[in-house]
Amino acid sequence: MNTNIEINHVTKKYKNGVTALDDVSFHVGSGVFGLLGHNGAGKTTLMKALVTVLTPSAGTIRICGFDTVKQGNEVRARIGYLPQELAMYPSLSVFDFVNYMAELKGIHNKKAVSSVLEQVEMLEFSKRKIGQLSGGMKRRVGIAQALIGNPQILVVDEPTAGLDPEERVRFRGLLSRYAREGRTVLLSTHIVEDIHQLCEELAVLRKGHLFYAGTSAALLERVKDKVKILHLENENQLIELQKKSVVLSTTYESHGLTVRIMDESGLFLQATPVTATLEDAYVYCMGGKAHA
Numbered sequence: 444m445n446t447n448i449e450i451n452h453v454t455k456k457y458k459n460g461v462t463a464l465d466d467v468s469f470h471v472g473s474g475v476f477g478l479l480g481h482n483g484a485g486k487t488t489l490m491k492a493l494v495t496v497l498t499p500s501a502g503t504i505r506i507c508g509f510d511t512v513k514q515g516n517e518v519r520a521r522i523g524y525l526p527q528e529l530a531m532y533p534s535l536s537v538f539d540f541v542n543y544m545a546e547l548k549g550i551h552n553k554k555a556v557s558s559v560l561e562q563v564e565m566l567e568f569s570k571r572k573i574g575q576l577s578g579g580m581k582r583r584v585g586i587a588q589a590l591i592g593n594p595q596i597l598v599v600d601e602p603t604a605g606l607d608p609e610e611r612v613r614f615r616g617l618l619s620r621y622a623r624e625g626r627t628v629l630l631s632t633h634i635v636e637d638i639h640q641l642c643e644e645l646a647v648l649r650k651g652h653l654f655y656a657g658t659s660a661a662l663l664e665r666v667k668d669k670v671k672i673l674h675l676e677n678e679n680q681l682i683e684l685q686k687k688s689v690v691l692s693t694t695y696e697s698h699g700l701t702v703r704i705m706d707e708s709g710l711f712l713q714a715t716p717v718t719a720t721l722e723d724a725y726v727y728c729m730g731g732k733a734h735a
């Protein structure tokens with residue numbers, strides 16, 4: 444496997460004393476790789492370090508073999524980035540905006556601009572003003588500017604948040620097509636479905652620490668035999684249960700509710716074991732449904 448991203452013992456401490464990343468290490472090969480974690484887990488901080496926007500306090504990151512701190516230009520030439528909130532100019536046309544972003548990267552090539560707009564199915568809307576686009580279309584334009592220069596690695600921060608289901612499917616298709624031919628797409632998300640559909644491998648951050656890195660299959664193996672269902676009479680019982688166990692899902696019924704839990708230490712003898720699903724495994728990684 445070719446390693447496109449190598450993250451070694453990366454720590455980031457902000458000036459306000461927050462440790463956003465604490466000794467994080469993992470490697471990423473080709474394909475779509477998922478970065479999961481709740482708000483504040485450190486995903487954006489890690490992505491900014493990957494794309495050389497910020498410098499780690501300790502540790503190293505290599506992108507296609509180049510060090511993000513010492514060889515920033517080589518890294519930036521190989522990486523495209525769609526931040527969570529990309530500043531766009533509403534009065535510019537789609538074409539002019541992407542062309543402007545290309546020029547900022549030193550690429551003066553209108554054919555390259557048309558080509559990336561075609562890849563994201565926005566060529567027919569080239570003349571439309573940014574301010575007149577739907578959320579999904581804006582996101583596609585965001586990807587288009589990240590694809591300029593045909594980067595080996597594409598980093599996208601929460602790309603499907605706020606999209607309707609149809610746009611989400613389209614967006615997933617786009618990312619998975621891009622990840623072919625040895626390229627890497629690293630996407631951060633807290634949408635379990637994104638991971639399920641797109642990523643063979645994933646890393647999970649929790650409060651700056653790496654909780655898991657590996658394949659979905661290995662993650663499923665970890666939760667095997669630990670998923671159980673329990674019947675509860677009311678929500679007070681649910682609140683109590685959440686203090687003792689990770690609640691994966693809840694189904695309300697006419698008489699009470701049924702909950703799926705992760706019984707890690709085998710404490711819930713009255714609960715019925717069920718076959719674990721990947722969805723269970725992802726929700727478990729995220730720390731349970733209640734916090735999602």
Ligand SMILES: Nc1ncnc2c1ncn2[C@@H]1O[C@H](COP(=O)(O)OP(=O)(O)OP(=O)(O)O)[C@@H](O)[C@H]1O
Pocket residue numbers: 457458459461462463480481482483484485486487488489
């Ligand atoms: N520029 C900054 N200065 C100080 N603290 C910061 C800064 N940026 C982020 N943080 C803090 O670092 C921690 C990690 O934030 P980060 O944005 O990386 O998390 P995240 O997983 O991307 O969350 P979200 O999904 O909400 O974007 C949080 O506690 C956040 O408040």
